[in-house]
Amino acid sequence: MNEKDKLEDLFEYTLDMFLKSAGKDHAEITQFNRWRDGIVDANMYTFEVPHLHAQTPQVEVRRNSGEILDLICFASYNYLGYSYHPDVVQAAKDALDVYGLGATGSPVLNGTFDIHNILEKNLSEYFKRENLGTSLFSSGYGANVGVVSAYCHKGDYVVLDRSSHASLIDGAILSQANILMFKHNNVEHLEKILNKIDYENSRILVCVEGVYSTDGNYGNLSEIVPVAKKYGATVLVDEAHSLLVAGPGGRGVAEECGVLDEVDMIIGTFSKSFGGVGGCLIADKELVNYINYYARSRMFSCAIDPGVTGGLIKALELASGPDGDQKREKIKENAKHLRSLLRDKVDIGTAHSWIIPVIYGDEKLTIPLSDYLQHHGLDISLMMFPAVPKNRSRIRAFVTSEHSPEQVEKGAEILLNAAKEFNFLLD
Amino acid sequence: MTSNNNDFLVWNFDFALTTFYEVDAFQLETLIPPQLSLQEAAPGVGLINVTAFNFVEGQLGVLPEFQELILSAIVAPDLRRGVPSAAMFVLSLTSTCQEHLDHSHDYYKLPIVEKLTVSLLNKKNHEINFEDGEGKIAQINNCAPIIEYDNSKRYFQAFTKDGDDVLISDVFIEAPLFEHQENGDTGKLYEHPFFKGIEVDDPDVINFLQMINEPGSAGKQTYFKPTKFV
Numbered sequence: 128m129n130e131k132d133k134l135e136d137l138f139e140y141t142l143d144m145f146l147k148s149a150g151k152d153h154a155e156i157t158q159f160n161r162w163r164d165g166i167v168d169a170n171m172y173t174f175e176v177p178h179l180h181a182q183t184p185q186v187e188v189r190r191n192s193g194e195i196l197d198l199i200c201f202a203s204y205n206y207l208g209y210s211y212h213p214d215v216v217q218a219a220k221d222a223l224d225v226y227g228l229g230a231t232g233s234p235v236l237n238g239t240f241d242i243h244n245i246l247e248k249n250l251s252e253y254f255k256r257e258n259l260g261t262s263l264f265s266s267g268y269g270a271n272v273g274v275v276s277a278y279c280h281k282g283d284y285v286v287l288d289r290s291s292h293a294s295l296i297d298g299a300i301l302s303q304a305n306i307l308m309f310k311h312n313n314v315e316h317l318e319k320i321l322n323k324i325d326y327e328n329s330r331i332l333v334c335v336e337g338v339y340s341t342d343g344n345y346g347n348l349s350e351i352v353p354v355a356k357k358y359g360a361t362v363l364v365d366e367a368h369s370l371l372v373a374g375p376g377g378r379g380v381a382e383e384c385g386v387l388d389e390v391d392m393i394i395g396t397f398s399k400s401f402g403g404v405g406g407c408l409i410a411d412k413e414l415v416n417y418i419n420y421y422a423r424s425r426m427f428s429c430a431i432d433p434g435v436t437g438g439l440i441k442a443l444e445l446a447s448g449p450d451g452d453q454k455r456e457k458i459k460e461n462a463k464h465l466r467s468l469l470r471d472k473v474d475i476g477t478a479h480s481w482i483i484p485v486i487y488g489d490e491k492l493t494i495p496l497s498d499y500l501q502h503h504g505l506d507i508s509l510m511m512f513p514a515v516p517k518n519r520s521r522i523r524a525f526v527t528s529e530h531s532p533e534q535v536e537k538g539a540e541i542l543l544n545a546a547k548e549f550n551f552l553l554d
Numbered sequence: 555m556t557s558n559n560n561d562f563l564v565w566n567f568d569f570a571l572t573t574f575y576e577v578d579a580f581q582l583e584t585l586i587p588p589q590l591s592l593q594e595a596a597p598g599v600g601l602i603n604v605t606a607f608n609f610v611e612g613q614l615g616v617l618p619e620f621q622e623l624i625l626s627a628i629v630a631p632d633l634r635r636g637v638p639s640a641a642m643f644v645l646s647l648t649s650t651c652q653e654h655l656d657h658s659h660d661y662y663k664l665p666i667v668e669k670l671t672v673s674l675l676n677k678k679n680h681e682i683n684f685e686d687g688e689g690k691i692a693q694i695n696n697c698a699p700i701i702e703y704d705n706s707k708r709y710f711q712a713f714t715k716d717g718d719d720v721l722i723s724d725v726f727i728e729a730p731l732f733e734h735q736e737n738g739d740t741g742k743l744y745e746h747p748f749f750k751g752i753e754v755d756d757p758d759v760i761n762f763l764q765m766i767n768e769p770g771s772a773g774k775q776t777y778f779k780p781t782k783f784v
Contacts, residue, residue: 140637148633149590149641149713149783158633289596296597306597513595516735517763 137165138491143513166494167191173497178506181211182402184530186506198506199534199541201524206372206481207454208529209442210402222437230430234263235420238430246440250395250409253447254378256388260415262408265428267367267396268294270406273422274363274392275332276301278414283330286320286355288312290341292365295334304332311339312347314354321358331360337369337380340523341515343482345373348384356389363392371400371446372481377455397435401442405431454528461535462526468539472553473546484510485522485542487551493520496549505541561779562724563661569608569677570729570767573694573740574601574628575759577752582627585751586643589720589783590629590713593641595762601628602752603642604692604743606682607775608675613654620651621673623684623691624664625748631711632722632783641711646748648686662723663716663780667748677769681741690744696766697738703730703768714780721780729773732766740764 148154232238275298285299366379374382397405474486579600626642680696743754
């Protein structure tokens, strides 16, 4: 087999193929590394590429080869640009000066600082509902895993949208509850599943998301939440990609759909529109008090570091005022602008959020296309089977409020050139 | 893509339709040997594979044209041998040709069931309809509106059981292939001994993926004699 054939052979593989091997040896590790090394040796490895400064719309990255690339960034979840906002950075520095580098312990023990309490209080008040509390986690993943596994137990039911994030699924597995999945956003299928459960005598948690990042579409909350309530289920909405961005006040898709008061648990992530790291549960105080002790991912993790916490408080303050209103308007304008440049030229699906998929189809294109996009000036995220269906592999453009119109236009130009080069322009 | 022995047979076919279905993983777990584990599509969601072949006249030098239907559970592969597209533990095999069934039992140690009595292929429409003396087994059709074939050589692994031993075979399939995950009606699987242990007559049994080899093309299946899996 010549070098070209060997490389093309590597493009055939998808990550699920290295998931697990039969037999005593961990052959999946050997085979995965063989695949990874092949891509690295061909200088086509675009993952884990170090960024050389803050996640602004224009970034510099260093490839494995040592090559420095100057790219327009549509890969970051920094939707409102708060990760590098001068006031947010200053607030983080101020907190760092006072509290030091790390929290050095579990939030239940010594790890809680007064700024954690301030962030909790501000988040609870932001939602303008009586008796709300907030529980902080050191990651968004930890929030979902901890909340679901603490709230549900053996014999209970966790009912998940089929497109749910891994953290919700992992939380459900950890809870040892019965796991049931309904077709993505399909309220009829959800109802069918709920009907099969002895719902009058069972504890049921229905987990959905505000914005699903594979398609960029909204969760069908206006239909799903009432149906879940009809069957006596508790409703958890993960607003990871939508908190501070969706809804008139930035309170997420539940606010935008008019069902916020019906939602029992709101999960937020600080690594996206807040520009930091961490996660939270916003729910009734009694529930929050319980989760604080029984969510193992919280109890047995260090609290969010003080510098980040200081920055998060400032980001929330900015986002809940006029700055947030302007940024929310701008991100939607930018998304609309990018969509208008791509629509009818490439398949961008039907969603209307700030996550815009560009479907290129064949998963075998993923590695060369990703390499092409970086070498032609774009930092962008690609997604392939099994995360998305066969022949529906996609580029995902994460639009932010901070992109200039010129950056959006240049990004679209690069994407359309790639579509021509890799043959996924629409006829 | 390697194989550990040179003991193989080549089977020529001009039609193949494979459909993967989502089924309750709990049911499947009871059907596979403890040395193997299921590859799940989602927690609690196992996969079965139902494949129909039309083998052309002259296989093993003597056989007439015949049809085969094979049922497998999707399991974790043995990656020491290579990285397959999928690994399958074979649960049932039937065919329109008794000589083929006998050979499959003796040579490949496959679990055969009664010979098919009805075998209707609509190659043009990518549709099959099989039944035997026990009744209807499966009616399966393609559900993708547009089909685009691509020349393909795929590597698979097939596990089977011989007493307490688990056996493994390498299988290579070469034929123009179209693969898709469109939602849609792919027909019906019937309650039948062929599916023993799996509730297939359940509306929640939905198709996960289909592979279609181009009808009329010169497809080639290279199926190695099984060796003991250790």
